[in-house]
Amino acid sequence: MLVLIGVLLVVVGFALRLNPLVVVTVAGIVTGLLGGLSPMKILDAFGNGFAGSRSVTLFIIVLPVIGLIERFGLQEQARRLIAKLGVLTTGRLLTLYQLIRQVTAALGLNSIGGPAQAVRPLIYPMAEGAAARRYGSVPPTMAEKIKGYAASADTVGVFFGEDIFVAIGSILLITGFVDSTYGLKLDALHVALWAIPTAICAFVIHGARLLWLDRQLDRMARELAPKQADAEVPQP
Amino acid sequence: MIKVEWFYWLCGLIFLGVAALTVGDRSNPKRYGSAAFWGLLGVSFGYGTFVVHKTAPAWPLGIGVLVMAALVGTRQLSRGTAGGPDDAQRRAGADRFGSLLFVPALVIPAVAVLFAAVLVKVRIGATPLLEAGSETLIGLGVAAIVAVAVGLVMLRPTAAAGGVLAPMREGRRLLEAIGWAAVLPQMLATLGQLFTAAGVGTAVGTVTNHVLPHGSLIGGVVVYCLGMALFTIIMGNAFAAFPIMTAAIGWPILIQQFHGNPAAVFAIGMLAGFCGTLCTPMAANFNLVPAALLEMRSKYGPIKAQIPTAIPLLLCNMALMYVFAFGVVG
Incomplete structure (x- = not known):
C-alpha cells in the first residue's frame, strides 16, 4: 500500500x-x-524507460518542415483559403476534421493527422481564420478556446477511430493479454468491431460539442464587443 | 531493411543542432543550461539505441535523464526572444506561393500513407523492407525528410533566412516553444514502468477488490468502466490499466460470473479507459504537448475541452457494455 x-x-x-x-x-x-x-x-x-519510449517523441521530426513553411506564410494561406469557404464555420470545420481523423484512423492511417503535422500548421489556422471572417477579429480568449477545441478534435478522432483497426496496439494488447492469461482465443476482428458503437457515440457527442462551439464563440464575441466599442470612442 | 533506429538518430541530430544554435543565441538568458538540455536529449536518443539492444548499460542514460529534469527544475531551460516570422513576411510568402505552400505539408500524410498501406507489404528476399512493428514510425520519418526536401526546392530560402539550414532554424523555434514538454511523455512512460515494478498496480487492484459489488451485473459493469477510466487518469495510459482491472473485475466477474461476451467486454472496457486518457495531464503526448505546440496560455486547455466529452462517453460505454455484452438485447 x-x-x-x-x-x-x-x-x-x-x-x-x-x-x-x-x-x-x-x-x-x-x-x-x-x-x-x-x-x-x-x-x-x-x-x-527513456530508451524504450523514444517513439512518442518521434513527432518532432516533422517540426523543421512545418517551421519552414510557416515562415513562408502557411498559416496565413490557410486563413485566406478558409475565408473563401463561407459555409465552413469554426465548429463545422473542426467537426469535419474529427470525422476525417476518425475514419482514416479506423483504416490504420494514424499518422495522417496529429498536433504537429496537422493541427498547428493547418487545422488551427483555418479554424481561427473562419472565426476571423465571422467576427472581424479573434481576441486571445477566443483564440485560446479554439486552440483547445482544435487539439481535442484531433485527439478524440484518433482515439475512437484507431480501435476499429485490427492491427492497432490496443487491440493486440487485449487479445495478447486475455489469450495468454485466460487461454481464450479472441478474434482481433471481433474486438475491433465492438469498438464501432463507442466510435459512433464519440462522433455524435464531440461533434455536437464542436458545432456548439460556434454558439459559444458568438456569445464570447458579443460579450467582448461592447468593451472594445467603449474603448474606441474616448472623445465625443 | 529500413530501421526505426535511423530515425531516432535523426531526432538526436535535430536536438544536437538545436543545442548548437542555442549556445550562440545571446537573446536566450539561459543559453548554456538550455544548450545542455537539448544536447543531453540529443545524445540520449543515440545512446538509447545501445540500451535497447542491451549492448550498453542503462544507468548512464538514467543519470542523463535525471540531469535533464534537474536542469528544468532549476529553471536552466529557457528560450531566445528572436521570434518567428513577422506578419509582413508571412503575407509576402502567402502572396508569392499561394496554395503551393500546402504541398510540403500534404507530402507528410501522402508519404506516411504510402508506407503504412503499400510499402509495409514489400519484401526484399525474405526480409521485409520496413522493420516489423515500426512501419508507421518509419513512414512518418521518411515523410518528414521528403517534405523538407520538397520545401527547400520549392521555397528556396535565402541565405538571410538560413539557406538549407532554414528548416533547422525554424524547427528550433517550434521545439523551444514546446520546451520541457518534449520529454515529459517519455518520463511518464518511465514512471509507468516504475509504478508497475514497485507494485502500484497490484495495490490499486487490492483496493478495487474491496469496493467490488458482488452479485450485481450493473455494479460490475460500472466499476470495471469507471476503474479503467480512473486508473488510466492515474497512470496516463489505458494499456497499464487494462491488465489490472481485467484481472480484478473484467475476467472473474463480468466473464466468469455473468458470462459476458469477452470481445465486447474487453473492447468497450479499453475504450472506457480512453475516456480517462482524455482527462489526464499524465497522458502528456496527447494533452500537454498539443497545448505547447499551439502555444496556449493554459497547458490544460485541451483537457478542459475534452472532459465534457469524456464523461458522457464513459456513461455511453457503460450502457453499451451492459446492453450488448450480456445478451440484454439480441
Whole structure:
C-alpha cells in the first residue's frame, strides 16, 4: 500500500501546478525507493524507460518542415483559403476534421493527422481564420478556446477511430493479454468491431460539442464587443 | 531493411543542432543550461539505441535523464526572444506561393500513407523492407525528410533566412516553444514502468477488490468502466490499466460470473479507459504537448475541452457494455 504514495505525489504535484517534469521524476524515484528498488535499479529503470519510449517523441521530426513553411506564410494561406469557404464555420470545420481523423484512423492511417503535422500548421489556422471572417477579429480568449477545441478534435478522432483497426496496439494488447492469461482465443476482428458503437457515440457527442462551439464563440464575441466599442470612442 | 533506429538518430541530430544554435543565441538568458538540455536529449536518443539492444548499460542514460529534469527544475531551460516570422513576411510568402505552400505539408500524410498501406507489404528476399512493428514510425520519418526536401526546392530560402539550414532554424523555434514538454511523455512512460515494478498496480487492484459489488451485473459493469477510466487518469495510459482491472473485475466477474461476451467486454472496457486518457495531464503526448505546440496560455486547455466529452462517453460505454455484452438485447 505504501507504494501508492507515488500516485499521491503526482496528484498533489499537478494540483499545486508544480513543473510536471519535476513532479513525475520525483514520484518515480520515491516509488522506486518505496518499492524496494536499489538506487542503481532506479537509474536503470529511468534509462530503460527513456530508451524504450523514444517513439512518442518521434513527432518532432516533422517540426523543421512545418517551421519552414510557416515562415513562408502557411498559416496565413490557410486563413485566406478558409475565408473563401463561407459555409465552413469554426465548429463545422473542426467537426469535419474529427470525422476525417476518425475514419482514416479506423483504416490504420494514424499518422495522417496529429498536433504537429496537422493541427498547428493547418487545422488551427483555418479554424481561427473562419472565426476571423465571422467576427472581424479573434481576441486571445477566443483564440485560446479554439486552440483547445482544435487539439481535442484531433485527439478524440484518433482515439475512437484507431480501435476499429485490427492491427492497432490496443487491440493486440487485449487479445495478447486475455489469450495468454485466460487461454481464450479472441478474434482481433471481433474486438475491433465492438469498438464501432463507442466510435459512433464519440462522433455524435464531440461533434455536437464542436458545432456548439460556434454558439459559444458568438456569445464570447458579443460579450467582448461592447468593451472594445467603449474603448474606441474616448472623445465625443 | 529500413530501421526505426535511423530515425531516432535523426531526432538526436535535430536536438544536437538545436543545442548548437542555442549556445550562440545571446537573446536566450539561459543559453548554456538550455544548450545542455537539448544536447543531453540529443545524445540520449543515440545512446538509447545501445540500451535497447542491451549492448550498453542503462544507468548512464538514467543519470542523463535525471540531469535533464534537474536542469528544468532549476529553471536552466529557457528560450531566445528572436521570434518567428513577422506578419509582413508571412503575407509576402502567402502572396508569392499561394496554395503551393500546402504541398510540403500534404507530402507528410501522402508519404506516411504510402508506407503504412503499400510499402509495409514489400519484401526484399525474405526480409521485409520496413522493420516489423515500426512501419508507421518509419513512414512518418521518411515523410518528414521528403517534405523538407520538397520545401527547400520549392521555397528556396535565402541565405538571410538560413539557406538549407532554414528548416533547422525554424524547427528550433517550434521545439523551444514546446520546451520541457518534449520529454515529459517519455518520463511518464518511465514512471509507468516504475509504478508497475514497485507494485502500484497490484495495490490499486487490492483496493478495487474491496469496493467490488458482488452479485450485481450493473455494479460490475460500472466499476470495471469507471476503474479503467480512473486508473488510466492515474497512470496516463489505458494499456497499464487494462491488465489490472481485467484481472480484478473484467475476467472473474463480468466473464466468469455473468458470462459476458469477452470481445465486447474487453473492447468497450479499453475504450472506457480512453475516456480517462482524455482527462489526464499524465497522458502528456496527447494533452500537454498539443497545448505547447499551439502555444496556449493554459497547458490544460485541451483537457478542459475534452472532459465534457469524456464523461458522457464513459456513461455511453457503460450502457453499451451492459446492453450488448450480456445478451440484454439480441
